[in-house]
Amino acid sequence: MALKLADYKTTVHNDWCPGCGDFGIVNALQMALAEMGIERDKAAIFSGIGCSGKTSHFINTYGIHTLHGRVLTFAQGGKLANPEMTVVAVGGDGDGLGIGAGHFVAAGRRNIDMTYIIFDNGVYGLTKGQASPTLKLGEKTKSLPSPNTNYNVNPIGLAVASGFTFVARAYSYDVRHLKDLIVKAVQHKGLSFLDVLQPCPTYNDINTRDWYAGADLAKEAAERHSRIYKLEDTHFDPVVHYADDKEIDEKLAQALIKSLEWGNKIPTGIFYKNDLISPFTTRLTDKIPNYMENPPAKQNISKDGKPTTDVSKLLDSLQV
Amino acid sequence: MDSVDFTWLIGGPQGSGVESGANVFSKVCAELGYQVFGKREFHSNIKGEHSYFTVRVSDKQIRSNVNDVTLMISFDAETIFRHYSEVGSGGAIIYDSDLQNTTTESVHTLDNFFKKRLHEELESKNKPFTIEGVLELAKEKGVTLYPVSFKTVLASLAEETENPRLKGLVRMYNVIGVSLSLGLIKMPPASLLKSIDSIFSKKPQIAEINKQAANYAYNFATSKFTDFPLSLPGIEKQSDTILVQGHQGTSIGKMVSGCRFQSYYPITPASDESVFLESNEILEVLNDRPGSTAVIQTEDEISAIGMMIGSALTGTRSSTSTSGPGFALMTEAIGWAGMNEVPIVLTLYQRSGPSTGLPTRHGQDDLSFAVAGSFGDFPKIVYASGDIEESFYDTGRCFNYSDVYQVPVIHMMDKFLSSSVVTCKKFDPQKITINRGKLLDKVEGEYKRFAFSEDGISPRSRLGLDNGVFWNTGDESDEFGHITEDPQMRIKMMDKRMSRLDLILKQVPESEQVVSYGVHDYTIISWGSTKGPILDAIDMLKKEGIDIGFIQIKLIHPFPSEIVKSLLQNSKTIIDIESNHSGQLGKIFKQNIATEIDYFILKYTGRGMTSTEIYDSLKKIINGQANHREVLEHGA
Numbered sequence: 001m002a003l004k005l006a007d008y009k010t011t012v013h014n015d016w017c018p019g020c021g022d023f024g025i026v027n028a029l030q031m032a033l034a035e036m037g038i039e040r041d042k043a044a045i046f047s048g049i050g051c052s053g054k055t056s057h058f059i060n061t062y063g064i065h066t067l068h069g070r071v072l073t074f075a076q077g078g079k080l081a082n083p084e085m086t087v088v089a090v091g092g093d094g095d096g097l098g099i100g101a102g103h104f105v106a107a108g109r110r111n112i113d114m115t116y117i118i119f120d121n122g123v124y125g126l127t128k129g130q131a132s133p134t135l136k137l138g139e140k141t142k143s144l145p146s147p148n149t150n151y152n153v154n155p156i157g158l159a160v161a162s163g164f165t166f167v168a169r170a171y172s173y174d175v176r177h178l179k180d181l182i183v184k185a186v187q188h189k190g191l192s193f194l195d196v197l198q199p200c201p202t203y204n205d206i207n208t209r210d211w212y213a214g215a216d217l218a219k220e221a222a223e224r225h226s227r228i229y230k231l232e233d234t235h236f237d238p239v240v241h242y243a244d245d246k247e248i249d250e251k252l253a254q255a256l257i258k259s260l261e262w263g264n265k266i267p268t269g270i271f272y273k274n275d276l277i278s279p280f281t282t283r284l285t286d287k288i289p290n291y292m293e294n295p296p297a298k299q300n301i302s303k304d305g306k307p308t309t310d311v312s313k314l315l316d317s318l319q320v
Numbered sequence: 321m322d323s324v325d326f327t328w329l330i331g332g333p334q335g336s337g338v339e340s341g342a343n344v345f346s347k348v349c350a351e352l353g354y355q356v357f358g359k360r361e362f363h364s365n366i367k368g369e370h371s372y373f374t375v376r377v378s379d380k381q382i383r384s385n386v387n388d389v390t391l392m393i394s395f396d397a398e399t400i401f402r403h404y405s406e407v408g409s410g411g412a413i414i415y416d417s418d419l420q421n422t423t424t425e426s427v428h429t430l431d432n433f434f435k436k437r438l439h440e441e442l443e444s445k446n447k448p449f450t451i452e453g454v455l456e457l458a459k460e461k462g463v464t465l466y467p468v469s470f471k472t473v474l475a476s477l478a479e480e481t482e483n484p485r486l487k488g489l490v491r492m493y494n495v496i497g498v499s500l501s502l503g504l505i506k507m508p509p510a511s512l513l514k515s516i517d518s519i520f521s522k523k524p525q526i527a528e529i530n531k532q533a534a535n536y537a538y539n540f541a542t543s544k545f546t547d548f549p550l551s552l553p554g555i556e557k558q559s560d561t562i563l564v565q566g567h568q569g570t571s572i573g574k575m576v577s578g579c580r581f582q583s584y585y586p587i588t589p590a591s592d593e594s595v596f597l598e599s600n601e602i603l604e605v606l607n608d609r610p611g612s613t614a615v616i617q618t619e620d621e622i623s624a625i626g627m628m629i630g631s632a633l634t635g636t637r638s639s640t641s642t643s644g645p646g647f648a649l650m651t652e653a654i655g656w657a658g659m660n661e662v663p664i665v666l667t668l669y670q671r672s673g674p675s676t677g678l679p680t681r682h683g684q685d686d687l688s689f690a691v692a693g694s695f696g697d698f699p700k701i702v703y704a705s706g707d708i709e710e711s712f713y714d715t716g717r718c719f720n721y722s723d724v725y726q727v728p729v730i731h732m733m734d735k736f737l738s739s740s741v742v743t744c745k746k747f748d749p750q751k752i753t754i755n756r757g758k759l760l761d762k763v764e765g766e767y768k769r770f771a772f773s774e775d776g777i778s779p780r781s782r783l784g785l786d787n788g789v790f791w792n793t794g795d796e797s798d799e800f801g802h803i804t805e806d807p808q809m810r811i812k813m814m815d816k817r818m819s820r821l822d823l824i825l826k827q828v829p830e831s832e833q834v835v836s837y838g839v840h841d842y843t844i845i846s847w848g849s850t851k852g853p854i855l856d857a858i859d860m861l862k863k864e865g866i867d868i869g870f871i872q873i874k875l876i877h878p879f880p881s882e883i884v885k886s887l888l889q890n891s892k893t894i895i896d897i898e899s900n901h902s903g904q905l906g907k908i909f910k911q912n913i914a915t916e917i918d919y920f921i922l923k924y925t926g927r928g929m930t931s932t933e934i935y936d937s938l939k940k941i942i943n944g945q946a947n948h949r950e951v952l953e954h955g956a
Contacts, residue, residue, distance in 0.1 A: 012802050041789050046630070049794070057791055057802050062783050064633065065793035065803075066626070067656055073618070073626025074633075080614055081581050081631035081638070082784045103626075106619035288602060288612040297634035297784065299611045301578025302754035307716075309576050309611065310604040315746055318562040320350035 005034040012057045019209070021198030022051055022119055024172035026058050029088065029117075031175070032182035033061065038086050046075035048091030048100065050126045052119035055090050069099030072107045072116060079114050082297035083281055086186060087114040094124045094132035097153045101133075107191060108162025112280040115185040115192040116164075118155060119172075121200040122207055129203030142205045156259035159193040160252055160272050166192035167238075167255060167272040171228045172199070173209060177268065184270070190279045197228075197266070217264065231258070231269030240274040248274070324354065324379045324552060326505070329392045329406065330497060331372035331399030333429070334365055341494030342373035343741065344515045348502060349377045350563045350743050351511040352554035357382045357852075358741035359928065361956070364588070364679040369429055370398045372956070375741075379555050383707065383852030387932035387954050390550070393501050395470050395493040397422040397451055398429055401438060402956045404454040409462035412548055413455070414500050414541075416493075417467035424449045466504065466545050470496060477536045483529075492533045499534040503541025506551040512538065560746040566738035567593040569708040569747075570667050570731070573715025574639055575603055575613065576749045579665070581638040583616040583627035588680050589738040590641040590669035621646035625653040625666070632662050633792070635759055635782030637719055641667040644686050645676065651694040654728050658698030660792040660801075661770070661778070661817065663722035663729075663757075665715070670734040672926040681926025682735040684848050684899040690730045691877045691908065699820040701725070702877035704732035706835075706851030709744040711737065714874070716752035717832060724757035724827075725820050726777055732876070736849040736899070736928035763788040768799040772812065776819040821878040833875040834883045842942065843869030843891035845884070845917075847876060847905050849928065850897050856931035857938060868938060873905065879912040888915070895941060897921040899929060903949075920949045927955030 008030040016022050033043060043061035047053045049068035056063030062085075066074045075089040096104055096118045107116070122135040129143035133153040140147040159167045166188040170178040178196065185192035199209045210216070214224045231238065236258065240251045255272035285291045302308055328345060332338045339360060346358045357376045363369035374389065376382055388408035394400045397419045407413055424435055439449055447453035455465055470493050478486040486492075495516065502512055513531050520527035571593045574582065584594040598615035605611045614631075618624045624640045631638040642650065647668055657664050668690060672683035690702045701721050705711035711733060722729040758779045769790035771778045778799075781788030791801030796813060798804045825833070837855065844854055851872050858868050871887055873880070888894060896906035896917045901924045906917040921937045923929050933952045940946035 010802075041786050042784060044783050054803070057793070060789065062789050063791040063801075064630075064783075065791070065795070067652055067794060070622060070626045070653065073623040074630040077581070077583065077616075077627030077630025077638070078633055078783055079630075080616065080627070081636040082634040082782075085634075085784050102619055103623055106623065284614065288614075290609060291612060291614075294609055294611065296580035296612075296614050296631060296636040296638075297782070299578075299580050299636075300605070300608060301580070301611070301637065302756075303606075305753050305755060307576045307578060307749055307752050307754055308606045308608060309578065309749070310606050311572055311575055311747075311749060313604070314572060314575075314600060315562060318564055318568070319746060320347065320557070320561050320563050320743065 003034060003037060003040070005030055007040065008033045008060050010058055010060045014058055016051055016054070017202045019201040020051070021121065021172035021200065022055070024175045024178060025117065025119060025196055025198060026055055028175045028178040028182055029055070030059060031179040032186065033059070035179070035183060036186065042084060043086040043088070044078055046071050046078065046087065046089045048095035050092040050095055050124065052090055052092045052095070069095050070103065071095065072100065072103040075114060076107060076110065076112050079112055080280070081295060083113070083292060083295050088117065088186065089114065090117045090119065092132065093118050093120040093122065093134045093155065097133040097155060097158070101153070104158065105162040108159060108164045110280045111163060111165055111190045111277055113189055113191070115182070115194065117182070117194045117196055119198045120155060120195050121198045121204055123200050123203040125200050125203050139206055141203055143203055154259050155195040156271050157256050160255045160259070163277070164193040165190035165274045165277045166270070168193070168270045169195045169197065169268045171197045171212065171268050173212070174228070174268070177230065181270070188273065189275060190277060212266070227264060227266045228268055229265060231267050231271065238270040238273050240276055243276045324377065326378070326390045326550065326552065327374055327376045327386060327388060328501060329372060329374045329389045329403055330494070331370060331394055331403060332396050332494065333368050333398070334362060334371045335367035336396070337491060337494035338371050338373055340519060341498045342375055344495065344512070344519060345498050345501065346375050346741050347515040347518070347563060348507060348511045349375065349552070350561065351515065352507060352552065353557040354379060354552070354555065355382050356563065356741065356743045357384060359385055359736070360739040361927065362680050370402060372399065372403065377552065382856065384856040384931040385853070385928070387930050391501055391504065393497040395497050398427050400451050401427065401430060401454060402434065404458045406956070407458055407463045412464040412466060412504065413458060414466040414468060414497065414504065415455070416470045418469050418471055419451050420467070422451045464548060468500060468540070473537060473540065477533055480536065481532055486529065486533070489529070492530060495530045495533050496537040499537035500541045503538040504545050504548050506542065506553060508554055509535070509538050561743050562746045563741065563743050564708055565592070566708055566740045567596055569705070569711030570641070570715050570733060571596045572747060573712040573752070575600065576752050577637065577716045577719040578754055579613065579637045579639045579719065580611065581614045581628065581631035581636050582640060583618050583624040583631070584640050584642065585618050585621045585624050585646055587643045587646045589671055589735040590643045590646070590667070592738060593641045593667065593669070621649040622653065625650040628664055629653060629657050629662050632664050633783050635785070639665045639667060641669065643669050643671050644673045644689070647686065647689070647693065654700065655694035655696055655698060656794045657728045658694065658700055658817070659794055661726035661780070663726055665718045665722055665729045665731060667731045667733055669738050670732065672924070678926035680735070682899060682928045683924065683926060684734055684850070684904070687732065687847070687876060687900070687904040688907065690732060693730070697814070697818060699725070699727045699817055700877065701727055701729040701824060701875070702732060703729060704848045704874055704876055705737070706848060706872055706874070708737055708740065708742055709747070712747045713751060720753065720755045721824070721828070723759060724755055725824055726757065726780060727820060732848055734849050760785065760788065762786065769801045770797060770799045770813065770816070772799065772816060775823060776816045825878050825880060828875065830883055833880040834887065835872040835874060836887050837870040837872065838867070839869040839871065839887055839891050840867040841892045842895060842938070843871060843888060843893070844895045844897055845871050845873060845905065845909060846897040847873045850899060853929045853931040853934050854897055857934035860931065860935045861938060866942060876905070876908065879908055881912045884909070885913050893918045893941070895919045895921060895938070897934065899923050919946055921952065922949060923952035925953060925955060930954055
């Protein structure tokens, strides 16, 4: 029986604030899973801590709500041990780019075939609105006692520099575009990163839904334009087409430069995509040839309660 | 024939081949049928600082080092300065005669603390601050000196083999030293050459040069040093004996137990285990295609435990191996595993803390931390192995405990064990059983991961199992694994998890919780690697007609209070022996059974206990001369 969108929803009460950008992300994730027809028991959503951490409880697949900053570590372990799972990790920008930044970088280097979505809103919502890593220097969101004293992290730039092989940005109020990007991210063979701009209606009074819509750009509605635009509507080509250093460097540099664009025009869509870098499991199969057919989770380790691993050669080599 | 009990010491700067020299020596002795107990000591340094290896050899069972060295081989001055006093009367020192006039000041790796103590000793005996000075002291004590010019040995060898390259090969000093030692004690040379072949099996050319040097040095010693009274000609070999390195008990134990995922971050002394697992990552499986262990080096210990838990959620037996500083970083996630009832095995190779402490030295400092590690109340098991052979079988137990009770298990090991090389009975994989507890192969109907059940343990699904969808969270949860803050549900869930501690004490066989080696008026309680030296010290006292009891506590948490209490009811004096400052087991003991420890024998120099010093302290206790807290100091 084909799965419907409703099959991917749980009945768990959603206690996010009214108007929260997170709703769009959960909806898009459920739509993407339904569109791809991934069996509920073959998908796992891993989440970090904070408002976004609750995401895994709203989706009717395996849902692993982990620790603050550590979601990528749990997700990578699960994916490596059972590569047939579709794994999506989610978390806030504080979770992934503050406390979890080390894991973010290391995950990029591994390029494990899974997707990481950051709910990017510039504040620590659940602890009452402190500045988070993507908030710009000098900005003062409403519950900050004084303007932010730290420079912001550039999530797209960091992902590109760390080795993520699919790097994209979406806007949580454009659910259909977000869903399309999630599908592409999941289908990409390697580690995908999706930076989702997601207004926090309660604590971020700067990057609001109206602000993204450009409400402040002109007095007359007709003269306003949304700050958000799509890279695919321009001549931007994010794909590394051949394994040539010059081609790779150009595409990396282009993505980095594009990632710095902010203000009146904010790009969304795919910034960088490289299918030529081997995913981690390929690196494993280079040394363990049957890894994909017989990964850790599928191996038989015993028969009738007795171990079946044969270490006799190893023990013989130690014998005196 | 008199019983053989012989201790050999080799020392030298790190990177000079002390360890491979000692491996050759240990292997030769083991090949000749002797029991071997070797231990490596080294600095936190790559090259240049002093390291040494003691190998005790006997025809009887030995489980420890002793204080006295019988034969010391030294090709550098520092080894002589640091260890001359350990060689007992009747022993011997083979040394490089070119070092005769070396002064303490010229050895820049001799630290000031040591130098001051040495100078005071030499001054009081009216000796110069030179190699000659310390060797005179040794000689006066009754030690025989065997000077050999290592340089001349190499030169003669180069000439004899017409291979001038050999002349400058100081890297071979270690093999020359080992061969001189074996010649001195008249061990048959065949096994020496065989050991060199096996150690350099991947480098045949190097093996050949080393064998030439070995032959030459061996013959040199047998022809020139004929007066040393001790000889070790070899004895009947016991069948099924292996010579193992400290980390091999747990690593081979993991392979056999079906651990298929190990994530780790490099740290001394734990990483050897992970490296060994990766070196042997492809596994033969009976009547099946090859299996494998995924060994993943992570960016830090937090990632190591996170990945291990992620893997364990797929039903894979998963593990990590670390030491105190890494363990500290893992504690938050241990609580998560406890909350979500995820079976994981964490092998904790302790070293001397606190902080970086003595990073390459031994300690049993982390027991209290392992028991308490992570915030909040949740069930876990802390289980301690007493020696390398035990650690193989205990690894199997730890995986079963974690699967059956769905709790994190912390397997306590330490540096004393990890850097030992010992002979023991060949591991028997068929003695390990595999019990996955309530792990499900299929799910029918509605599934609740944390369903309430009579024994408090719920059937466990795994990521990817058909119809087995579940949720996990570090928050308190309902039976499905969804967040709840309901006070009644909180009580039920907390009680469900914590009830496992009693269940463990009830179900784990008593012989796996505590091992009693007899209870007498004086009875020792201890845990972990002190087992070997304690048993050897007890044997020494037994020969004098003194009986001392010993209870080895293996299950530390939950603490087997009833068993320990009933075992000790007829004992008058309780002695706690541990390698830490505060007597951590003693505190747990007192907390659980409200009984005072009468004496503590403690050591926190970072060096393992010898049976000699335990024997001495026990004697003091029996003679009523001991302090409440006896602190041991032996070892350079």
